[in-house]
Amino acid sequence: MPGARAASAREPTVALIAHDRKKGAIVALAREFEPLLRRCRLLATGTTGSLVAHEVGLAVECMLSGPMGGDLQIGARLSAGEVDLVVFLRDPMTPQPHEPDINALVRACDVHDIPCATNESSARMLLRSLERDSEGAADS
Numbered sequence: 001m002p003g004a005r006a007a008s009a010r011e012p013t014v015a016l017i018a019h020d021r022k023k024g025a026i027v028a029l030a031r032e033f034e035p036l037l038r039r040c041r042l043l044a045t046g047t048t049g050s051l052v053a054h055e056v057g058l059a060v061e062c063m064l065s066g067p068m069g070g071d072l073q074i075g076a077r078l079s080a081g082e083v084d085l086v087v088f089l090r091d092p093m094t095p096q097p098h099e100p101d102i103n104a105l106v107r108a109c110d111v112h113d114i115p116c117a118t119n120e121s122s123a124r125m126l127l128r129s130l131e132r133d134s135e136g137a138a139d140s
């Protein structure tokens with residue numbers, strides 16, 4: 001996958017983002033993949049990042065909170081080639097005031113062909129794949 005492109009040259013950068021009703025799910029995912037995520041560079045929107053850092057003890061570079069422009073900041077980093085994988089647990093049941101920013105980030109993933117998981121099952125698949133890639137890189 002495209003994320004593997006950069007994984008061999010440097011540690012992969014993973015962006016973590018979750019809407020409020022998905023905060024518990026992102027913390028659970030971060031706990032589940034903690035050994036992998038510890039070997040990655042992590043970016044996150046503000047509240048998500050603080051929560052993951054506090055609850056799981058991972059080092060996270062926090063952007064602004066999503067509604068204040070954090071999704072756009074991650075989109076800019078991604079467009080500059082600095083993000084390898086995005087986990088964006090969106091809440092499909094709650095309208096968001098910054099819907100255009102959310103769409104812009106998901107669009108940036110499509111424009112730059114960066115894997116983007118928007119639910120927990122797909123996040124697990126992508127993170128497992130990254131895990132396998134990083135184990136392969138460690139073996140070679």
Ligand SMILES: O=C(CO)COP(=O)(O)O
Nearest residue numbers: 045046047048065066067
């Ligand atoms: O709103 C978000 C993503 O669109 C998430 O932002 P926070 O992590 O700051 O809650």
